[in-house]
Amino acid sequence: MMDPNEFALGEREFERIRERLYDVAGISLSDAKRTLVIARLSKVIRGLKLPSFDAYLEFLETQGTAADAQDFVNALTTNLTRFWREEHHFTHLLSYVGELMKSRTSVSEKRLRIWSAGCSTGQEPYTIALSLLNAYPDLKRWDFKILATDIDTSVIAKAAAGLYPEGELNGLSPERARLFERAGEGRIRIPQAAMQTVSFKPLNLMAPWPMKGPFDAIFCRNVAIYFDKATQGEVFGRLGQILAPGGFLYIGHSENLGTGSAGFRLVGKTIYQARSHAERARDAA
Ligand SMILES: C[S@@+](CC[C@H](N)C(=O)[O-])C[C@H]1O[C@@H](n2cnc3c(N)ncnc32)[C@H](O)[C@@H]1O
Structure with a gap:
């Protein structure tokens, strides 16, 4: 051998x-x-x-x-991930989106943008899509999109296929397991409605970002852990710029914003809220 x-x-x-x-x-x-x-x-x-x-x-x-x-x-790259990883983030996102939906009532306001930055094989953006569409079926009538990016093109290709081994369901509640379709041969499939919500694209966080934002929420979890302190600060600072004021950034359990924390306030375990323009102006004065 x-x-x-x-x-x-x-x-x-x-x-x-x-x-x-x-x-x-x-x-x-x-x-x-x-x-x-x-x-x-x-x-x-x-x-x-x-x-x-x-x-x-x-x-x-x-x-x-x-x-x-x-x-x-x-x-x-290290691509370890799973569905509903660090699940308190999804609980928080659900209540935040619930509030947004109450306040965005006109047709033009019914827009929701979420970015999964460093999405690996797709479990993170699909968890976002599955939980939100399950909790709020009305989102199907919204302009609701999840951008999912990663530097690793092989994980992006796997993610876009939306097919996983059944073992990925281990540890999930029956209610969550029911959100997936059975694809045969020991595989599960992401339902079409959730697939349609997510766009997978290769993107290096170190390079310029082609999208303008703003995003209502960004998940950048267990990605910056591989960067040095200076790079972490830089990336989190840039995420603060592309996040809507009042929007949320979710980071990994062992991460912190370091020098990138200026535009944020900590609101929960590894959950940060982007400060409003007025707050930033007050701080700068
Ligand atoms: C451990 S996975 C985290 C996946 C998911 N966010 C989670 O928490 O379950 C880290 C991902 O970050 C990606 N990554 C590492 N460096 C990156 C960079 N410079 N730009 C974009 N993605 C990067 C890796 O390819 C990998 O898929």
């Missing part, structure tokens, strides 16, 4: 990989990630029929295509 870690990774090559990943994706790899790098990139190197990490890096730097550069990033 082939050794999955057949390629040795020298100090210099590890450093070059770390630098490249940081420059492209903002991801900081600690020393502890060495084994992970060997395991993940060995597959890519073998696929390219190259003899070593050194040859692979040389290839990437001199003749690799955009697809090779993307494969490098895809191999090194």
Whole structure:
């Protein structure tokens, strides 16, 4: 059998990989990630029929295509996620959207925009869609859209298919499990109404963002955890700019906004509200 870690990774090559990943994706790899790098990139190197990490890096730097550069990033992201992860965020979102729906009564006001930034294989944006459509069927008549983005193109492709193994339902209540369709062969499917609400797009949070916003809510959970403090502050600060005043930002359980906290107030466990324009102006005066 082939050794999955057949390629040795020298100090210099590890450093070059770390630098490249940081420059492209903002991801900081600690020393502890060495084994992970060997395991993940060995597959890519073998696929390219190259003899070593050194040859692979040389290839990437001199003749690799955009697809090779993307494969490098895809191999090194961590995509762990699940439906209703950190479920208190969805409870909060439901009550916030309930309030919004009471206040946005005219046809032109019936607009709701949510961004799942770093959506991985789609469980996060689909949880948003399934919970909201289930609680508020009226949303089907709203201009309601969820943008779901990730730097990793392979997870975006899986997410867009809306098909998951039945095991994803483990731990969900029967009420939640009933929101999925059975697709046969041990698979479950996201119903069409929820699929139609979500648009999946590749997007690197380090790059300029093509959308204007504003978003009523942003989920950016367990993504910035891979960034250094300066990058975290920068990304959260930018999220504050594209969030509607009074809108909410949900972040991962072990994260905080750091230097990006200026436009927000903490309103619950890892839940932040964007301050109004008037509040920001008062602070600046
Ligand atoms: C651990 S998953 C989190 C998924 C989901 N938000 C959750 O909390 O369950 C982190 C995701 O962030 C993505 N990611 C990492 N760096 C990124 C970047 N610079 N731009 C966009 N997405 C990034 C990864 O590809 C990965 O899918």
